[in-house]
Amino acid sequence: MEVIFLGTGTSTGVPYINCPCDVCQSTDSKDKRLRSSVLVSVDTKEILIDCGPDFRQQAIVNDISTISAVLLTHEHFDHVTGIDDLRAYGEVEIYAEERVCQSLKRTIPYCFGEIKYPGVPLISLHEIDEMPFDLHNTEIVPIRIWHHKLPILGFRIGAFAYLTDISGIDDKEYEKLQNLDVLVVDALRLKPHFSHFTLEQAISFAEKTNAKEVYFTHISHQLGKHDEIQSLLPHNMMLAYDGLKITI
Ligand SMILES: [Zn+2]
Ligand SMILES: [Zn+2]
Ligand SMILES: [Zn+2]
Numbered sequence: 214m215e216v217i218f219l220g221t222g223t224s225t226g227v228p229y230i231n232c233p234c235d236v237c238q239s240t241d242s243k244d245k246r247l248r249s250s251v252l253v254s255v256d257t258k259e260i261l262i263d264c265g266p267d268f269r270q271q272a273i274v275n276d277i278s279t280i281s282a283v284l285l286t287h288e289h290f291d292h293v294t295g296i297d298d299l300r301a302y303g304e305v306e307i308y309a310e311e312r313v314c315q316s317l318k319r320t321i322p323y324c325f326g327e328i329k330y331p332g333v334p335l336i337s338l339h340e341i342d343e344m345p346f347d348l349h350n351t352e353i354v355p356i357r358i359w360h361h362k363l364p365i366l367g368f369r370i371g372a373f374a375y376l377t378d379i380s381g382i383d384d385k386e387y388e389k390l391q392n393l394d395v396l397v398v399d400a401l402r403l404k405p406h407f408s409h410f411t412l413e414q415a416i417s418f419a420e421k422t423n424a425k426e427v428y429f430t431h432i433s434h435q436l437g438k439h440d441e442i443q444s445l446l447p448h449n450m451m452l453a454y455d456g457l458k459i460t461i
Contacts, residue, residue: 222246224291241440268295285309287365288316361408396424
């Protein structure tokens with residue numbers, strides 16, 4: 214299995230528009246973060262998790278030639294606004310919870326009418342819930358997480374789990390996070406935030422799962438410069454950065 218981090222930034226991306234801070238002014242490419250998304254290559258499938266406003270740029274930079282399916286964590290715009298650009302990939306299957314499917318039907322109704330407007334993306338929506346499901350012979354295990362008071366999903370595929378936009382998780386879900394080779398988890402910044410883990414919360418959550426390797430994502434400019442924060446982390450924990458590829 215291979216995972217490419219297409220974007221590792223929070224909803225504003227990094228740099229934040231017009232921000233004079235050291236991180237936004239940094240010339241290190243690791244301090245440039247598009248909105249969060251990963252592409253997972255597994256069992257001859259290319260599975261995209263989330264499809265935000267930077268998807269077009271991410272697809273071009275990473276030369277993404279096929280997409281077998283899209284998994285959506287939740288309906289916030291930094292995770293779904295790129296869906297219109299999926300038209301380049303023919304018919305695309307999107308897997309999301311019922312509430313997220315309803316939200317898409319409201320925000321991009323022209324993709325779902327009986328008679329479709331010519332040229333729109335061809336989307337087939339598949340409603341999922343917390344139950345594991347089969348994606349053309351690959352098992353996907355949804356993980357229930359809390360994004361403030363909004364119940365959203367993370368996903369486990371094999372020994373890889375991706376949990377973005379997390380501020381809490383119920384004890385029962387830890388069972389699904391045993392024996393992970395790689396855990397990717399939201400670590401927004403150092404100061405507390407109502408709907409995201411801080412770096413400290415993300416580290417203690419990751420330690421509780423015993424994942425072998427941990428990558429942090431959905432990072433704000435307020436976290437600090439990539440290299441400075443990386444130097445403070447435990448040996449098996451890394452800040453992800455855009456374009457990073459890992460093999461699991
Ligand atoms: Zn987000
Ligand atoms: Zn800044
Ligand atoms: Zn969100």
